[in-house]
Amino acid sequence: MSFFIRVCKSSSMLMLLLLVLSPLATVVAQTPEEKGLAIAQELERRDDGFGDARADMKMILTNRQGEESVRDIRLRMLEVPGDGDKSMSIFDRPADVKGTAMLTWSHKVESDDQWLYLPALKRVKRIASRNRSGSFMGSEFAFEDLGSQETEKYSYKFIKDEMLNNLDCVVLERDPVDRYSGYKRQLVWIDKAEYRLQKIEFYDRKDSLLKTLTYSGYHQFLNKYWRAEEMNMINHLTGKSTKLLWSSYHFGNGFNEADFTHNSLKRAR
């Protein structure tokens, strides 16, 4: 240690040391933006190759008075290399929307393509997906909170390292690229060990804290992919909250593009 301090006293020696430790040198030269992006890319990279998945989602909406209402939705997802994922959401509850299904082809930068199937009229409607900031089924989740989280959808900045729930985390700021997003920025807590989202704070267009989302009950699938069992969104403005409970995760279902078309939407059950 004393040797290290001694050599570092000489500025020329310091330059030499930086050259020798060149990988470290690039880290030192990284701007907060580059570091933030690198972490986001690593998070995405770790989820690459999941192929397809399906899961059941129970959505519990709680209002300020503590009254609950429940939605049951089944989801099927297909990873599309080089583009956003494709997904199908099938609604089971409340009973009056049973049989309704939504098909989304998400894209990295352009607006997503979205179709809604209305079983009463047997009608498939292409819907405008601009409404990213709107509430999903009256919940505290906006469409953009639930959509495919491509790296390209935000710009990033590393903020700090911080312990959260005994996990060593990095805190990033990410700013939505989409001008129709309901947020000015989000603060994201990611654990360093496994690159899992632990918490997101959503700041509205006026930059005041609107919502906080916390993730818990992570399980690993196929020895690689982490999925949270519970996601809890609290709206600080309204006092309302929405809890998502995920179950029956299955990977490797053998889904392909044909399972995410207009036709498959019409017969989704």
Added chain:
Amino acid sequence: MRFYGVLLALFLIAGSVTIEAGEWSGYVGLEARYFVDDPLYAGQEQHSQSLSFSPEFYQQWQDGRFSLTFSPYVRQDSSDDERSHADVRELLWLMVGDDWELRAGLGRMFWGVTESQHLVDIVNQSDLVEDIDGEQKLGQPLINLSLIRDWGTLDLLLLPGFRERTFPGKEGRLRLPLLVDTDQAMYESNAGDQHVDVALRWFQSFAEWDVGLSGFSGTARAPLFTNGFNTSGQPVLIPYYEQMTQWGLDIQLTREGWLWKLEAIQHDSQSANYQAATEGVEYTFYAIMGSEIDMGVIVEYLYDSRNGKATTPFENDLMTGFRFAWNNVQSTELLAGVISDMDTSAKALSFEASTRVGSSWKLSGRLRGFSGLGADDLYYPLRHDDYLQVELARYF
């Protein structure tokens, strides 16, 4: 009947495959209608109550590669014997292959994109006693092969057997001065209601564009009327169903908050060769005035080349509408629209709202009315039939 024998055989094959539990869903609805004006025709009433039951049974096998859907429908109406009716909306067997789907049985399908009228949507007959907007449909016997390929989806349909349009009875409101005697229905085809119709549709999405092209050849869904007498010697209208061909085009462009829509048809039959179209836009303002409410503005132009001789009331009309979605827990929605005749002062107004109550009830209201109807207007016989309807439905 041979057709139903084939269906039965398919079900039996299905029964020998692995059985997964079937499930029931649906609703029971209690509806009340109140007509604002005194009735025009003897026997009609000021208000009516009605109970409808719409269950659906669904069973699938092999993770959805095979499935059966059965959804009967029954309505009991306090005043109109014709509105009290039953139908099988669906009794449909579905087989799913890698790039094809085969459906057989009684089914419903919807084609098209516009809101004010549905020109391209030709497969199913309208259950007119349910609602004069024609959006409620009767189950159609069909065999439908869908080919799902890179170049789009091609639906080939064989439609063995015809469903007659339903019309209100003597005590029913929203009817013509003379009753329609469906028992005497006549057909251009010698096969009568057993004529086998054919239809096809190609559909493809190109980025922001959704495009459909369709063709139909067979019995017209909308009848012409001839004058006649019923068994007790009363003058009645007798429906006459022509043979027709129809080519249809439907396009929707979806860009940001904009939807641009077009439906156009070419209709050819003995009585008329004509073109008709609906073209319009829908623009949605999201989160209006800082609320969670979205407001959609719809404008559609309705055209029919027959002009005043059209058998639909919309030949040079403009529809303006507003759609509100509260995006709340109860999914409260409202759609208000008016279709104005651009040649006369006639207007048809409609107002529909619905909201969920608790977790399994839905309350909906509907207001329909007409104004400025001239004596030569097709809706003139309905000039006293403005009404308010409230329905409470329990879903299960």
